[in-house]
Amino acid sequence: MTVQGYDPRTGEPVGDGVAETTAEQVESVLAGAAAAFPAFRSTPPGVRAQFLTLLADRLDAAAGELVPLAVAESGLPVPRLTGEVARTSAQLRLFAQVITEGDYLEAIIEEADPGATPPRPPLRRWLEPVGPVLVYAASNFPFAFSVLGGDTASALAAGAPVVVKAHGSHPALSAATAELAARAVADAGLPAGVFGIVFGDQQGVQALRDRRIKASGFTGSTAGGRFLFDVAAARPDPIPFFGELGSINPAVVTPAAVAARPEDLVSGFVGSFTLGTGQFCTKPGLLFLPAGHGLGPALSAAVEAAAAGPLLNARIAGQLEKGLAGLAEHPGVSETATGEQAPAQGSWASPRLFTTTTAELRADPDGLTAEHFGPAALIVEYTDPADLFAALGAVEGSLTASVQAEPGDDFPLPELLEVLGERAGRVVYNGWPTGVAVSWAMNHGGPWPSTTNSAHTSVGATAIRRWLRPVSFQSVPEELLPPALQDANPWGIPQRRP
Amino acid sequence: MTVQGYDPRTGEPVGDGVAETTAEQVESVLAGAAAAFPAFRSTPPGVRAQFLTLLADRLDAAAGELVPLAVAESGLPVPRLTGEVARTSAQLRLFAQVITEGDYLEAIIEEADPGATPPRPPLRRWLEPVGPVLVYAASNFPFAFSVLGGDTASALAAGAPVVVKAHGSHPALSAATAELAARAVADAGLPAGVFGIVFGDQQGVQALRDRRIKASGFTGSTAGGRFLFDVAAARPDPIPFFGELGSINPAVVTPAAVAARPEDLVSGFVGSFTLGTGQFCTKPGLLFLPAGHGLGPALSAAVEAAAAGPLLNARIAGQLEKGLAGLAEHPGVSETATGEQAPAQGSWASPRLFTTTTAELRADPDGLTAEHFGPAALIVEYTDPADLFAALGAVEGSLTASVQAEPGDDFPLPELLEVLGERAGRVVYNGWPTGVAVSWAMNHGGPWPSTTNSAHTSVGATAIRRWLRPVSFQSVPEELLPPALQDANPWGIPQRRP
Numbered sequence: 001m002t003v004q005g006y007d008p009r010t011g012e013p014v015g016d017g018v019a020e021t022t023a024e025q026v027e028s029v030l031a032g033a034a035a036a037f038p039a040f041r042s043t044p045p046g047v048r049a050q051f052l053t054l055l056a057d058r059l060d061a062a063a064g065e066l067v068p069l070a071v072a073e074s075g076l077p078v079p080r081l082t083g084e085v086a087r088t089s090a091q092l093r094l095f096a097q098v099i100t101e102g103d104y105l106e107a108i109i110e111e112a113d114p115g116a117t118p119p120r121p122p123l124r125r126w127l128e129p130v131g132p133v134l135v136y137a138a139s140n141f142p143f144a145f146s147v148l149g150g151d152t153a154s155a156l157a158a159g160a161p162v163v164v165k166a167h168g169s170h171p172a173l174s175a176a177t178a179e180l181a182a183r184a185v186a187d188a189g190l191p192a193g194v195f196g197i198v199f200g201d202q203q204g205v206q207a208l209r210d211r212r213i214k215a216s217g218f219t220g221s222t223a224g225g226r227f228l229f230d231v232a233a234a235r236p237d238p239i240p241f242f243g244e245l246g247s248i249n250p251a252v253v254t255p256a257a258v259a260a261r262p263e264d265l266v267s268g269f270v271g272s273f274t275l276g277t278g279q280f281c282t283k284p285g286l287l288f289l290p291a292g293h294g295l296g297p298a299l300s301a302a303v304e305a306a307a308a309g310p311l312l313n314a315r316i317a318g319q320l321e322k323g324l325a326g327l328a329e330h331p332g333v334s335e336t337a338t339g340e341q342a343p344a345q346g347s348w349a350s351p352r353l354f355t356t357t358t359a360e361l362r363a364d365p366d367g368l369t370a371e372h373f374g375p376a377a378l379i380v381e382y383t384d385p386a387d388l389f390a391a392l393g394a395v396e397g398s399l400t401a402s403v404q405a406e407p408g409d410d411f412p413l414p415e416l417l418e419v420l421g422e423r424a425g426r427v428v429y430n431g432w433p434t435g436v437a438v439s440w441a442m443n444h445g446g447p448w449p450s451t452t453n454s455a456h457t458s459v460g461a462t463a464i465r466r467w468l469r470p471v472s473f474q475s476v477p478e479e480l481l482p483p484a485l486q487d488a489n490p491w492g493i494p495q496r497r498p
Numbered sequence: 499m500t501v502q503g504y505d506p507r508t509g510e511p512v513g514d515g516v517a518e519t520t521a522e523q524v525e526s527v528l529a530g531a532a533a534a535f536p537a538f539r540s541t542p543p544g545v546r547a548q549f550l551t552l553l554a555d556r557l558d559a560a561a562g563e564l565v566p567l568a569v570a571e572s573g574l575p576v577p578r579l580t581g582e583v584a585r586t587s588a589q590l591r592l593f594a595q596v597i598t599e600g601d602y603l604e605a606i607i608e609e610a611d612p613g614a615t616p617p618r619p620p621l622r623r624w625l626e627p628v629g630p631v632l633v634y635a636a637s638n639f640p641f642a643f644s645v646l647g648g649d650t651a652s653a654l655a656a657g658a659p660v661v662v663k664a665h666g667s668h669p670a671l672s673a674a675t676a677e678l679a680a681r682a683v684a685d686a687g688l689p690a691g692v693f694g695i696v697f698g699d700q701q702g703v704q705a706l707r708d709r710r711i712k713a714s715g716f717t718g719s720t721a722g723g724r725f726l727f728d729v730a731a732a733r734p735d736p737i738p739f740f741g742e743l744g745s746i747n748p749a750v751v752t753p754a755a756v757a758a759r760p761e762d763l764v765s766g767f768v769g770s771f772t773l774g775t776g777q778f779c780t781k782p783g784l785l786f787l788p789a790g791h792g793l794g795p796a797l798s799a800a801v802e803a804a805a806a807g808p809l810l811n812a813r814i815a816g817q818l819e820k821g822l823a824g825l826a827e828h829p830g831v832s833e834t835a836t837g838e839q840a841p842a843q844g845s846w847a848s849p850r851l852f853t854t855t856t857a858e859l860r861a862d863p864d865g866l867t868a869e870h871f872g873p874a875a876l877i878v879e880y881t882d883p884a885d886l887f888a889a890l891g892a893v894e895g896s897l898t899a900s901v902q903a904e905p906g907d908d909f910p911l912p913e914l915l916e917v918l919g920e921r922a923g924r925v926v927y928n929g930w931p932t933g934v935a936v937s938w939a940m941n942h943g944g945p946w947p948s949t950t951n952s953a954h955t956s957v958g959a960t961a962i963r964r965w966l967r968p969v970s971f972q973s974v975p976e977e978l979l980p981p982a983l984q985d986a987n988p989w990g991i992p993q994r995r996p
């Protein structure tokens with residue numbers, strides 16, 4: 001069996017495919033990860049920071065070789081993928097910074113207090129890596145959420161060996177990136193098991209069920225993520241499964257914003273929901289506009305002028321077609337506009353915009369707030385703030401929620417931001433949600449179904465917390481403490497002494 | 499239907515029981531919690547700190563009324579329960595400190611960086627409460643892990659309304675404590691739904707399945723915790739279930755320690771495993787001694803002199819009896835000593851000590867490393883460090899792991915501490931694991947099966963993290979930001995600016 005990539009622009013196979021990993025090879029990868037853990041978890045952060053920097057350098061240096069593979073297997077354009085390589089290497093470098101700075105270890109040092117109830121011995125707490133981590137690569141970011149993407153970078157930074165389950169849409173790129181990673185592991189003098197990869201869906205499930213895997217990260221569809229979440233939860237020893245699934249990403253425009261910036265709003269929204277052929281987890285899928293907004297003609301014109309684009313694979317194309325057929329037939333929904341017609345070959349999609357009302361949304365929230373992965377969005381017309389808030393209450397959790405408002409806006413913005421903050425992990429003001437900065441304060445996570453665990457982010461510095469667990473040391477002498485908890489503090493990390 | 503408490507010392511019912519909550523009442527409690535959330539989550543930390551302090555004061559003031567109820571329903575002695583009230587009120591006060599200090603909010607403020615890849619808008623991140631939390635009370639701490647215990651205290655501190663599922667072993671105490679809590683909520687001017695309670699096992703499951711509950715905490719048996727974990731994971735919208743289940747808590751003694759402190763080791767170990775009739779989640783259930791340790795006679799004498807004690811309820815007594823019968827019949831295990839004979843009435847248990855070897859443990863880890871909740875422990879004789887490490891590798895995750903060693907010990911202690919730190923959430927040096935300080939650096943959590951999620955603690959300041967989720971605000975103007983993220987910083991909390 002091989003995992004075969006296809007060019008979504010033509011439907012033609014790319015290369016000869018990559019052999020699925022055999023069950024014995026999966027076993028060997030898992031054994032390697034487990035064997036590498038004791039040594040890798042004990043490496044000083046500086047060693048891992050050098051390793052992450054080496055990975056970043058190698059990735060940048062290999063861009064010329066890897067980008068063409070990515071273009072062929074994803075249909076995404078060269079500038080986007082070149083930028084994505086830069087984003088991915090910057091992400092590796094950010095985690096090198098994070099572990100060098102050391103606050104992520106959450107070191108707390110507490111002296112004894114014999115008078116406390118109950119008496120307190122000397123206690124020192126920090127975070128240690130959980131063990132080998134299984135990373136499911138996503139289709140829509142062949143670099144940034146794939147073999148050396150954010151899950152891998154944050155887990156390696158934490159000191160956790162990584163086993164990647166390659167995405168079936170870009171096997172050749174995954175194999176080439178994995179080779180690069182394995183060479184960097186060897187050149188850094190780390191155990192080979194620090195990085196491994198498996199190809200094939202069943203192989204991913206075999207790894208997820210294995211006791212040596214201690215946590216897993218995933219970015220993909222709600223159906224796929226839910227299946228794997230259930231596998232992780234059903235283990236004799238359940239493990240945390242950090243899945244980023246579907247997200248509808250509501251955006252709200254106030255009447256004052258419509259009045260002040262009609263053209264910007266139309267171009268910004270259509271640009272955002274059609275960017276990358278609509279294949280971002282942060283695509284704004286619902287736009288709440290005040291009834292009588294008058295933007296209809298401009299929206300239609302912008303959508304009609306928008307280009308068709310290739311979807312990442314035939315499965316995504318099939319699901320989008322089915323989902324939008326349901327939306328088009330919905331009695332409470334009208335189709336507003338369609339963009340450039342898609343070519344017949346490959347897996348292309350046309351931009352499509354639909355319109356409904358808050359009353360229809362509240363009557364059928366499941367039908368009208370489901371994510372359609374691709375260049376499609378639904379306008380929802382609201383009458384007043386109370387009507388809007390009631391409708392937002394029927395929208396499930398999202399990665400983002402956006403608001404477009406004006407200075408001195410008479411809309412109840414504090415209440416609106418509270419409602420949005422309860423339903424999303426990132427609140428965007430006068431911006432569109434596509435474009436996710438890789439930084440210290442980013443949060444890319446949100447209530448179900450946007451993630452399986454809203455307590456964590458999969459992008460940004462704090463994503464490392466997913467692969468860590470606290471351990472306290474009670475009355476342990478200085479020379480037996482981990483370096484981070486020693487009074488001598490050889491790693492120079494922040495030690496909190498409350 | 500009523501929930502009926504029994505005096506474990508006599509087997510006699512205590513009072514007339516407490517009526518099970520009706521399904522309609524459960525619905526009302528859940529609706530109240532959901533309705534209280536928007537107001538409660540917006541309270542400044544100072545308001546919640548005052549409320550927690552009020553709860554602590556009221557609990558202390560009611561000790562004279564509550565402790566006799568607890569004695570009757572748990573069989574635990576007055577001094578232990580009086581101390582437990584003090585521990586529980588101190589815990590409420592610790593969380594008042596935690597939220598006043600404000601580091602728990604993990605506020606990060608990051609300026610824009612248009613030159614980053616991708617460009618970075620201004621981002622501000624903090625943690626918000628997840629929503630209403632369901633707390634399952636435990637039997638073995640009628641105060642500290644019950645209605646106003648650590649899960650409740652940390653969730654209220656976070657700004658999450660709490661619904662308690664009362665433990666069936668102390669319904670009268672739970673009802674009285676809940677009345678106290680409800681009065682404090684009212685006197686603090688908070689919405690009534692901030693605190694609710696339900697009685698009955700099915701009622702607990704009804705609440706756990708309800709979409710308004712966003713997370714759950716549990717302390718209890720592995721079987722009960724696993725059942726509820728599965729319920730939480732099987733929801734259409736799975737929620738985090740933080741269960742503290744069974745723990746075997748291995749303790750290791752080096753040859754040097756045996757030689758230096760034989761009497762202290764014997765009295766310390768027997769005191770720890772029989773304390774509170776062995777009903778602590780941190781009871782040392784396995785003691786690794788070097789072969790030829792020569793402590794046998796002293797251990798036998800200490801166990802034979804140890805008093806029988808009441809178990810918390812008849813179910814625990816039945817499970818202990820069954821578990822120890824299996825251990826006694828195990829061909830690789832010998833019974834070392836039995837303590838005072840238990841009276842026939844009620845649910846009493848005698849201290850019991852067994853002995854086996856590392857070879858037997860490795861041959862049947864499931865049979866020999868299972869927790870027996872009660873005053874029982876198993877000595878495991880090891881030959882050398884390599885033999886010990888191999889045996890420890892067969893012991894499942896624990897809350898604690900302890901080591902007894904000497905200054906200048908020639909045992910490979912760094913390796914031992916690494917092995918123990920990988921398998922437990924707290925490493926205790928020259929101490930016994932019973933007695934859990936409620937403090938900033940405590941960790942009370944560990945790998946499966948000791949908890950369902952080793953990334954968090956259920957005791958100590960950082961237990962609050964379980965009920966929080968990050969939210970980032972992008973480009974949001976100062977006046978619309980949460981107070982904790984404003985430049986003006988009206989709450990005076992730490993704001994990290996990387």
